[in-house]
Amino acid sequence: MNDISSTTTRFGIMRHAETFWNREKRIQGHLDSPLTPEGEKKAAGWGRQLKSEGWDRVVASDLGRARATAHLVNRVLGLSLHLDSMLREQDWGAWSGRRVEELLHDIPDLAARYANAGWNFQPPAGETRASVRRRAFAALCRAAERWPGDKILVVTHAGTIRCLINGLTGRRFLPSEPPILWSGYLHCLLHEGEALRVERLNAVALDAARPPRPPTEEADFITMDTG
Secondary structure, three states: OOOOOOOOEEEEEEEOOOEHHHHOOEOOOOOOOOEOHHHHHHHHHHHHHHHHHOOOEEEEEOOHHHHHHHHHHHHHHOOEEEEEHHHOOOOOHHHOOOEHHHHHHHOOOHHHHHHHHHHHOOOOOOOOHHHHHHHHHHHHHHHHHHOOOOEEEEEEOHHHHHHHHHHHOOOOOOOOOOOOOOOOEEEEEEEEOOEEEEEEEEEEEOOOOOOOOOOOOOOOHHHOOOO
8 A cells, every 4th residue: 555656546445334125135226225224323333434544535326325325424524425326236127126035036047047147147128247347447437537646435336346346356257256355345446547456355344343254255146236
């Protein structure tokens, strides 16, 4: 983290707090669900935890759950807050609003049919992971051009984070790849010149009581990127 030029923009990437649909294992995509009381409490705590990190501004997905999380965090940080629709979760199309358990019951071969689609995975009437990667990359590069040298806290979604990190680390988005992202952590990225790169994964545990632990991502693709 040393010897970084004044034109290098740094990003801390974090997921929004828990929603009622997260708890129900219901696919959110571009639909929305309120934060749970526990989620609201944690988001407020994240603001206190992250205050000493020296952020210059907050950028968030414009979906309600990310926006609500960003506002709760920013009550403590007191920074300029910007919303960007390009940081939204993957659009899950016709599957939006469905419970994962119900979907897997209705389509028994779902995992076998789609798990190895990698970057081309696309729910019916939804968007591909490759599309999410392109727009999320563009959002961060645009932010770096707008605020060069800033340290920016980004509040977004699980699927969007995985698309960013998998893209930057050259992964194919296949279940055979070992997981690299830990649940509940903030990840650090850098933008230098015209390049975006990973500085440090799993850099900050967003629950102060959470001990370091190995990745816990499940191989089943559908449980990981739903909102």
